[in-house]
Amino acid sequence: MIKRNLLVMGLAVMLSACGFQLRGTGTSELTLKELDLSARNAYGETVTQLRQVLKNSGVDVHPGAPYHLILTNEQESQRAASYSGGNRSVEYELTTVLDYSIVGLNDVPLLSDKLEVRKIYVHDGDNITGSDQQADQTRQELRRDLVQGMVVRLQMLTPAQLDELQSKADQRAQAEAQAAAAAQRYRDETPQQSPVEVPGQ
Known part of the structure; x- marks a missing residue:
């Protein structure tokens, strides 16, 4: 079930990138209509x-928008998930972490958070070329998941919520x-007290 849902999300992102939008998937349901990125x-x-993806979803992405999404840092790490000495195959887990923040008017920070996605691929010591291709494909899938996850986070935000955060930040x-x-x-x-002059001895 989880794999099927991830597959659907991945396909939705790929189709959005090609200019298509799937009805009922929520990929085009963003209440934010303007955003700097x-x-x-x-x-x-x-x-x-x-x-x-944001542009294909009807968001006007441009400098000077009321709110600014900043992808502050993206880091990838890799670790061996399992190892089989007989056929020299290793399962590697790739993890990508994306830190981001949203700032409002006058560059006031409104919120900061991070996204994390993971995938596993098999490295076959007897097929280095194929394993490298598999690693590259896994990284592409990770990036699609990361983009889709960011879109989902943005879907959860409304202009009213951001306006409230802006108001609280302005008050602070x-x-x-x-x-x-x-x-x-x-x-x-x-x-200011004048310094006390000590008479010379």
Whole structure:
């Protein structure tokens, strides 16, 4: 069941990237209609695919949008999941973690979170070329899952929720500014003691 659901999600992302949208999958149901998007790796495949999927889903992705999604860091790790010495085959688990944040007006941070996806592939010591191809294909599937996961996260956000986060962030910033101004006034109004001059011995 899980594999079938992942397959459906993967197909939905691939079709969206080609300009198609599947009805009933939720791939086009984003209430956010404007979004700025950037990444630490500005020309990386993840941000490129995500930008295309968002545009195909009716989101106007452009600088100056009220909210800005930033893919702050993407890291991949690999570990041996199992090993068989007889036929020299090893199962490797690939993990990709994507840190992201959303900022609002005046570059005020609204939320930060991360996505994590995992997949296993088999490395056959007797078929190095085929194993390398399998690893590359697994990485592509991981990236599609990552993009789809990011879209799902965005589907859970509404402009009203982001507006509320923006309002709370503005209130915090205003309170901090008022506290800093009050502290500065206190320092300005407090007489400074003159240094005591000690007569020379």
